[in-house]
Amino acid sequence: SSELTQDPAVSVTLGQTVTITCQGDSLRIYYASWYQQKAGQAPVLVIYGKNKRPSGIPDRFSGSSSGNTASLTITGAQAEDEADYYCHSRDSSGYNYVFGTGTEVTVL
Amino acid sequence: QVHLVQSGTELKKPGASVKISCKASGYTFTSYAIHWVRQAPGQSLEWMGWINAGNGNTKYAQPFQGRVSFTRDASATTAYMELSSLTSEDTAVYFCAKELIVVVGAAFDFWGQGTLVAVSS
Numbered sequence: 001s002s003e004l005t006q007d008p009a010v011s012v013t014l015g016q017t018v019t020i021t022c023q024g025d026s027l028r029i030y031y032a033s034w035y036q037q038k039a040g041q042a043p044v045l046v047i048y049g050k051n052k053r054p055s056g057i058p059d060r061f062s063g064s065s066s067g068n069t070a071s072l073t074i075t076g077a078q079a080e081d082e083a084d085y086y087c088h089s090r091d092s093s094g095y096n097y098v099f100g101t102g103t104e105v106t107v108l
Numbered sequence: 109q110v111h112l113v114q115s116g117t118e119l120k121k122p123g124a125s126v127k128i129s130c131k132a133s134g135y136t137f138t139s140y141a142i143h144w145v146r147q148a149p150g151q152s153l154e155w156m157g158w159i160n161a162g163n164g165n166t167k168y169a170q171p172f173q174g175r176v177s178f179t180r181d182a183s184a185t186t187a188y189m190e191l192s193s194l195t196s197e198d199t200a201v202y203f204c205a206k207e208l209i210v211v212v213g214a215a216f217d218f219w220g221q222g223t224l225v226a227v228s229s
Contacts, residue, residue, distance in 0.1 A: 031213030048215035099153040
């Protein structure tokens with residue numbers, strides 16, 4: 001399968017923890033990366049590989065994986081974390097790339 | 109620092125073609141692939157394919173094969189995406205993105221600002 005499925009929306013109270021999941025057969029083989037996208041802006045890479053953060057990404061963002069599911073956790077969510085989040089990986093063939101359906105995160 | 113700067117908004121008629129540029133700076137252009145991704149209004153991201161900025165080899169996503177072409181000018185550190193036979197379904201923001209080399213996975217570490225392509229009669 002070439003699909004990566006995410007819950008459409010989640011909400012989190014300011015300062016609490018939220019986990020976003022991404023399901024797909026190819027995730028049994030490949031790590032997922034995660035992007036944050038705010039309205040009208042380009043996506044920003046927040047997690048890649050085995051839980052690696054690019055320079056400048058706060059350590060409240062972390063990633064994990066189990067079976068066919070990848071997860072992005074925001075520990076101590078801040079108002080500025082309100083955005084759409086997309087997972088990303090390869091498909092099962094390894095030759096194509098695929099994005100998740102996206103999760104809108106609201107910080108209450 | 110790394111920057112990818114794309115060309116501006118395009119307004120096109122159905123059946124026309126569009127060519128978008130992506131000027132890269134701040135890294136060795138020929139060492140990394142450039143990917144193209146589009147996002148229709150209110151939709152998720154859709155991967156279109158990549159170009160090896162070193163040798164010009166390309167890989168196109170199946171939905172776009174035969175209608176899209178990626179090229180690059182290494183001397184100008186610029187990549188190009190041309191999409192033909194446009195329909196209203198092609199109305200989207202188009203992004204270029206630099207590939208981050210990841211073992212057993214995928215990631216794009218820097219993105220252009222996006223180019224809006226609007227197709228309307």
